[in-house]
Amino acid sequence: EIRGVRLQGATVNFAYHVQAFDPAVPGPDHVKPVIAGSMQVPVGVPSSYTFTAVPQAEGYQWRQATRETGTVVEGAESNLAGFMDQTSGGYDLAVRSPVASGSFSFHLAHPSPVRMQALVYEKGFLAGPTSELRFKSRLGWASARQRAVVHVSLDEGRSWTEVYGQSGTDGAGEPAFNSRVVGLGAFAGRTLQFRFGYDYAGTGTYFAQTAGGVGWYLDEIELGNLERLGTMGSPVSVTV
Secondary structure: OEEEEEEOOEEEEEOOOOOOOOOOOOOOOOOOOOEEOOOOOOOOOOOOOEEOOOOOOOOEEEOOEEEEOOOEEEOOOOOOOOEEEEOOOOOOOEEOOOOOOOOOEEEEOOOOOOOEEEEEEOOEEEOOOOOEEEEEEEEOEEOOOEEEEEEEEOOOOOOOEEEEEEEOOOEOOOOOOEEEEEEOHHHOOOEEEEEEEEEEOOOOOOOOOOOOOEOEEEEEEEEEOOEEEEEEOOOEEEOO
């Protein structure tokens, strides 16, 4: 309700109802296209597929990718191979100490008050009902304004959803690595991309050191019961 609005020399009030909704969540009128065609595509032979139309849709796109099964395990033994560096730089992202296993672990810190320091896994994944992310985490010296976070993207990095978060304690934090498990069954049937980030709220105190147990250490990243997407084609428009 808005009161006391001056309109053409008079004071008027406005009252109306607001209903919030999440555009990423299908509503009761959502129609999902049903694809029909062979599950096995022969090599070198044209294959035809059809799908049901979606009301009000102005166009359609499709893309293809190879699918690789098996658990994916990532540490920092190959430095940043397989990851995109989205940090401000100025410090080592693969360090020899502390580690959960092997010779290296990933390290994210805030040498300057840049909000997000992140490592983005380059490959995409297809999630299933039992998919999960497992990793070893040690959040060291960090203020309550600094958070270790894991995000997933359903739109190739255009937007991100938090699936794990841990704030600092304004002190020394964790003395050792701890196991973390994040269930991903809610994203079954969707393609995912992962981002591991160290976030700063942008105001208040923060630890700016980049060594000596300061910041977030990450090791033994495992992606289980997901299918890794290999070679992926660009989206192709479909004429209907």
